[in-house]
Amino acid sequence: MTDTSTSHDDAMAVPATLGEAMRGSGIAEVLAQLDRELVGLAPVKSRIRDIAALLLVDKLRAQKGLSGGTPSLHMSFTGNPGTGKTTVALRMAEILHKLGYSRKGHLVAVTRDDLVGQYIGHTAPKTKEILKKAMGGVLFIDEAYYLYRPENERDYGQEAIEILLQVMENNRDDLVVILAGYKNRMDTFFQSNPGMSSRIAHHIDFPDYSTTELSQIAQLMLGQMQYKFDEGAKRAFDEYLTLRITQPHFANARSVRNALDRIRLRHASRLLGQSEARADEAALTTITEADIRASRVFAPIASGQSKE
Numbered sequence: 303m304t305d306t307s308t309s310h311d312d313a314m315a316v317p318a319t320l321g322e323a324m325r326g327s328g329i330a331e332v333l334a335q336l337d338r339e340l341v342g343l344a345p346v347k348s349r350i351r352d353i354a355a356l357l358l359v360d361k362l363r364a365q366k367g368l369s370g371g372t373p374s375l376h377m378s379f380t381g382n383p384g385t386g387k388t389t390v391a392l393r394m395a396e397i398l399h400k401l402g403y404s405r406k407g408h409l410v411a412v413t414r415d416d417l418v419g420q421y422i423g424h425t426a427p428k429t430k431e432i433l434k435k436a437m438g439g440v441l442f443i444d445e446a447y448y449l450y451r452p453e454n455e456r457d458y459g460q461e462a463i464e465i466l467l468q469v470m471e472n473n474r475d476d477l478v479v480i481l482a483g484y485k486n487r488m489d490t491f492f493q494s495n496p497g498m499s500s501r502i503a504h505h506i507d508f509p510d511y512s513t514t515e516l517s518q519i520a521q522l523m524l525g526q527m528q529y530k531f532d533e534g535a536k537r538a539f540d541e542y543l544t545l546r547i548t549q550p551h552f553a554n555a556r557s558v559r560n561a562l563d564r565i566r567l568r569h570a571s572r573l574l575g576q577s578e579a580r581a582d583e584a585a586l587t588t589i590t591e592a593d594i595r596a597s598r599v600f601a602p603i604a605s606g607q608s609k610e
Contacts, residue, residue, distance in 0.1 A: 303416045303432070323362055328400040329354050336393045340386045341522065342515040349506050350390060350397075357401050374503035375403065375478045376470055378492075380485035381508025384554030387482045388442065390508075395440040398478060405438035405476065412441065414448040417462045425458040429465045437477055446481035447491035463495060470501045511554050513543045519555050523562055524589070529569075534591030545599050561597070569593045 324330055333351060340347070360373055375398065379387040392409050399407025416432055419425040433441065443449070449459040470479050481488065481498075485507060492499035511519065517540055524530055531539060542561065546552060553560075569589055579585060 303410065303412045320362075323358060327358055327361075329358065329397050332393050332396045332400065336390065339389055339393075341518045342511055343386055343390075343508065346386070346390060346506055346508055349504070350394065353394075353504060354397050354401075357397070357403060361401055372475055373403075374474065374501070376474070376502050377478070377480045377504040377506065378488060378502045379480055379482040379506050379508060380488045382484065382510055382554060384556030384558075385508035385510065386555065387508055388444070390506075391440060391442045391480050391482070394480070395478075398440065404440070404478065408436075408439035410436040410439065410441050411444065413444050414459065414462075417443070417466075418449065418457075418459050420458075422458075425461045426465060429462045433465070433469050433477070437473070440478045440480060442480045442482065445483045447483050447487040450491055450494055452494065463498065467497050467501065470498075513540065513547060516543050516547070516554070516558050520558050520562060523559060527562070527566075529562075529566065529587050529589055531589050532591070535589045535594055538591045538594040542594055542597060542599055549599070564597070565589055565593050568596050 333347075333354065336347060336350065357373065363369070377394070379391065381387060388411060391411070395404065395407050395409040398404040410432065412432055417425070417429045419428050449463050451457040451459055466479065469477060479501075481491075481502070483491075492502070517536075520539060520543075521531075543558075546557065546561065551557075566589075572590075572593060573579065573581075573585060
């Protein structure tokens with residue numbers, strides 16, 4: 303379980319213009335940060351901007367005495383691993399806080415293990431404790447479909463679902479729940495739990511990254527770690543991505559980060575194998591083609607397992 307928080311902002315003053323409202327709310331900065339953090343994902347970013355715009359307009363309407371009712375804010379994020387769902391959830395929590403729809407603006411990220419107990423009487427206290435921590439912010443449940451296991455008669459996930467449903471309805475002005483996971487499994491989960499489906503207002507699908515976008519993500523990650531590819535390494539990494547993306551267990555940006563970690567290991571081993579080489583900044587920061595082509599991805603695939 304992870305818990306991230308943002309500082310509390312003062313309530314918005316009544317603005318004179320829409321531009322002033324946008325600037326005063328602080329959400330433009332959050333959306334700009336989302337653009338910087340995540341490559342691509344144009345449909346996702348567009349949908350988040352639409353939701354932010356709706357919430358801002360609803361807030362302005364309320365200030366003018368035009369009540370449209372409390373909006374339903376529970377969401378479903380579907381897509382493959384490594385497509386930015388947790389990052390978007392974190393920024394969504396910030397937007398809700400800046401617009402006054404949540405008291406704290408923090409995000410509590412959990413999985414089934416944080417909510418469901420292993421024996422009678424264990425699930426309710428676990429679930430209620432997590433809900434208590436998430437109140438005033440956003441509860442992000444990753445791989446939410448694992449809460450429902452109809453094949454196991456002694457499974458306690460249904461108890462957690464029933465508690466969640468009650469809180470999502472009765473405390474929707476103090477808690478936003480975001481359910482996340484693979485699209486096909488989430489579709490099955492909602493079909494099996496119509497009460498949960500009826501409480502979800504926004505369904506957002508996260509597409510896989512293209513190889514070009516994955517290459518851009520790699521460059522951003524390298525920059526943050528103060529490394530760089532030489533020209534041969536750039537070409538080799540693009541070839542690596544083309545091969546790796548077709549193999550099992552590929553996880554988009556997550557797999558790119560894992561690949562870079564292994565490349566850094568090979569880079570370090572290569573340097574230490576050149577004991578007479580200069581330990582200058584260029585050597586310490588430059589990834590070469592050899593560091594990448596040593597990956598097993600370039601070797602003939604003898605089995606169906608991924609080779610990173």
